[in-house]
Amino acid sequence: MEHQIIKGFLLGTMIFFSACYYDNEATLYPPTECISTNMSYQNDILPIISNNCYVCHSAVSNTGNVTLEGYSELIKYVDSGQLMGAINRDPGFSPMPQDAPKLNDCNIEKIESWIAAGALNN
Numbered sequence: 001m002e003h004q005i006i007k008g009f010l011l012g013t014m015i016f017f018s019a020c021y022y023d024n025e026a027t028l029y030p031p032t033e034c035i036s037t038n039m040s041y042q043n044d045i046l047p048i049i050s051n052n053c054y055v056c057h058s059a060v061s062n063t064g065n066v067t068l069e070g071y072s073e074l075i076k077y078v079d080s081g082q083l084m085g086a087i088n089r090d091p092g093f094s095p096m097p098q099d100a101p102k103l104n105d106c107n108i109e110k111i112e113s114w115i116a117a118g119a120l121n122n
């Protein structure tokens, strides 16, 4: 009987700690953690654009005659103000991504921070 209880306790402890171990940072520290400093085009911005926009704006899809694939294409829309206008859904711009929810705050913050730092091809 006593053994059963100790076994149960040990098992419970193991499950408890392994659950903690496998929880990743994102679930432990939900929305407060948005790292948006020192943004890199390659590592931070490109994944956001390719995941959310390439379905319509890759070089091949080119929807609305807008290609955002590659730095040299994307930078045109950065410089014209259309990228942030569309993403922030400012008046006078087409809201993007089209027919989908607005990008989350952290992704918008990352893009803004990258642009504020000069929108480098880094």
Ligand code: HEC
Pocket (backbone or CB within 6 Å): 049, 052, 053, 054, 055, 056, 057, 063, 064, 065, 066, 068, 077, 082, 083, 086, 087, 092, 093, 094, 096, 097, 098, 099, 100, 103
């Ligand atoms: C489902 C297709 C679709 C997706 C996904 C999409 N777009 Fe578009 N986008 C369009 C179409 C169609 C147009 C051209 C017609 C228009 O302006 O509404 C356009 C136009 C634009 C323009 C020019 C708009 C303007 O007002 O000058 C920009 C900038 C743009 N998209 C950026 C983005 C970005 C950034 C994303 C991802 C966050 C994105 N789009 C995702 C379909 C899409």
